[in-house]
Amino acid sequence: MENDVAKEVEAMLEKAQPLFTTKSCCIYKVPHQIRQSSEDAYTPVLVSIGPLHHGNSRLVTMEGHKQFYCQHFxxxxxxxxxxxxxxxxxLEPQIRACYSEKIELxxxxxxxxxxxxxxFVIDLFFRDYERTTEDDVIxxxxxxxxxxxxxxxxxxxxVPLFVVEKIYNLAFASRLHGGGFPSFMRLAISYFSYFNKxxxxxxxxxxxxxxxDLIRYFILPPSHKRPLRNDGPLVLGHSAFELVEAGLKFQVNKSSHGCILDLEFEHGILKIPHIIVDxxxxxxxxxIVALEQCHYPRHHYISDYVNFLAQLVNTNKDADVLIKARIIQSNVSGHDTSVAKLFRDVDKNIIVVNHNANYLQICNDLNAFYEHPCRTKIATLRRDYFTTPWKTAASIAGIVLLLLTVIQTVCSILQLIHS
Structure with missing residues (x-):
């Protein structure tokens, strides 16, 4: 007699499907461990795009306006x-395969x-590109x-970009062949120009x-300039304030050509590109870090950058060092938010398997710089005797008093010798 449980298991397994197809999937629900630290950072406020947040009662107001844009398009x-x-x-089967979650539609x-x-997206980008935005609620x-x-x-x-482009190319087929009409990618680059430094x-x-993915592409260096990736932990043993105490200087990297990831260290100077933090x-x-975790697990260049800054800017004192050097322009508001906290929070629960080889070398060089015997003593002196104006004044007074005592002692000895 056939086992009933075995039959049920067999029927269940016949319906089994993988969570998502690796090659096709590119749009992900942010993993719970990452999402739980800041739900709002991953949740739309006004408009839902695609199926994952469709039907959210908070976003219903914009549905009518999306349809108005659609009609205009x-x-x-x-x-x-x-x-x-x-x-x-x-394209529906290909579209469905792009999502990591099962779409209940x-x-x-x-x-x-x-x-x-x-x-909606195409018409929005067109309005922005043509500057035909009068009397528009957005x-x-x-x-x-x-x-x-x-x-x-x-x-x-x-939504998958290939779908938007297919619709766009079909809608404007004859005009696109002329060459003067903008491609959809040109509209997108114009709309997100803030990120295209x-x-x-x-x-x-x-x-x-x-x-x-497009925003990540804007931030990455050109493909031929992307550093190699090596195994090994990215460990910076000392923060910005501690490194300054040891004699390190910070400067804005003006040769980065707009790439915020381009860090350089040589001759006791750490150069970091300017970044506005708001x-x-x-x-x-x-x-972007969540995208790298899900889609680029071995090429997470932005995650490396966040991890490096989280270690470098560990406290408000460290942030002040980079703000004073004009590396960071802080426009962060609120008493419970700081530059240091921002980078620490983004860096939480991130799993990596390798690192930017340039960053690994910079960390090793910075650690060696700080741990040089002379610099260690300088850092200790600064930390113990020159951390506040009062300590500095007292230390200088003490040194002056010591020098005067030595001079007085020498003069007394010389006087005895001559007498």
């Missing part, structure tokens, strides 16, 4: 509504969500535009998965 389009929707229908429901959101209020833009770079709030030109469409910095850093 269809009026611009050369292709019919039927052709545009059919395009998304054909029917085929038709998912097609509608993706279509409306893609059309562009007429700075706080709304900022919130929408912030929501568009969240890892959980994405290196002046990156349009990447190939198949190299960028979505907008979070209330939104934690959000975009967190989402």
């Amino acid at each position: 269809i009026q611009r389009s050369e292709a019919s509504l039927t052709d545009l929707v059919s395009c998304v229908q054909q 029917t085929v038709d429901e998912l097609v509608k969500v993706i279509f409306i959101d893609c059309c 562009f007429s209020k700075d706080w709304v535009w900022n919130r929408v833009s912030d929501d568009l770079i969240l890892l959980e709030n994405q 290196q002046g990156v030109l349009a990447p190939t469409s198949n190299s960028i998965a979505h907008f979070t 209330d939104f910095t934690e959000v975009w850093l967190r989402n």
Whole structure:
């Protein structure tokens, strides 16, 4: 007699599916251990894009406005509504495979969500590019535009970029062939120009998965300049304030060409590119780091940068060192937030398997710099005798008094000898 439990197990296993297909998946629910430290940093405030936050009651208000943008895009389009929707229908299996979570929407429901959101994004970018923003609820209020833009770079709030481009290319097929009409990637680069400090030109469409990935692409150095990666822990034994006590100097790296990751150390000077740290910095850093954890587990260059700064800027004193050197421009508000806390928080619960080889070398060199016997003594003297104005004044007075005593003693001895 066949075992009933075995039959049930067999039936269950026949329905089993992998969590996600590694090659196709590019849009992830942020892992719980990372997400729990700051839910708000991964959750859209005004507008949902894609299926993961679709239906959230907090975001319903913008649904009507998204449909208004979609309607305006269809009026611009050369292709019919039927052709545009059919395009998304054909891509539905590929779209579904891009998400790490099981999408609890029917085929038709998912097609509608993706279509409306893609059309909304295209029309939004067009309005920004053409500066046709008068009397528009998003562009007429700075706080709304900022919130929408912030929501568009969240890892959980994405649609695959290839779908948006397919719709765009179908809608403007004849105009794109002329050469004067902007590509969708050109619109996206213009919209997110704040992050494009290196002046990156349009990447190939198949190299960028979505907008979070595009922001990461802006921050990375060009592919031919990306450092090698080596195993081994990234350990900086001493913070910025301690290194300054040992005689290290900090300078802004002006030869970085806009790449914030480009650190240099030579001749007792650590050069770090300028970075503006404000209330939104934690959000975009967190989402890019989360993307690297899920999608680039062996090429996490931004995670390395955050980890290095978290060790270098361990306290408010350390942050003050970099602010004074004009490396960090701090626009952080609130009593419970600081530059040091920001980098420490983003660095929490991050798992890495290798590191930027340049950073490993810099850490080794900085540790050796501090641990040189002369510098260790200098650091000890500064820490014990020159940490506050009163200690400095007392130490100088003590040294002067000692010198005077020595001089007086020498004079007394010389006087005895001559007498």
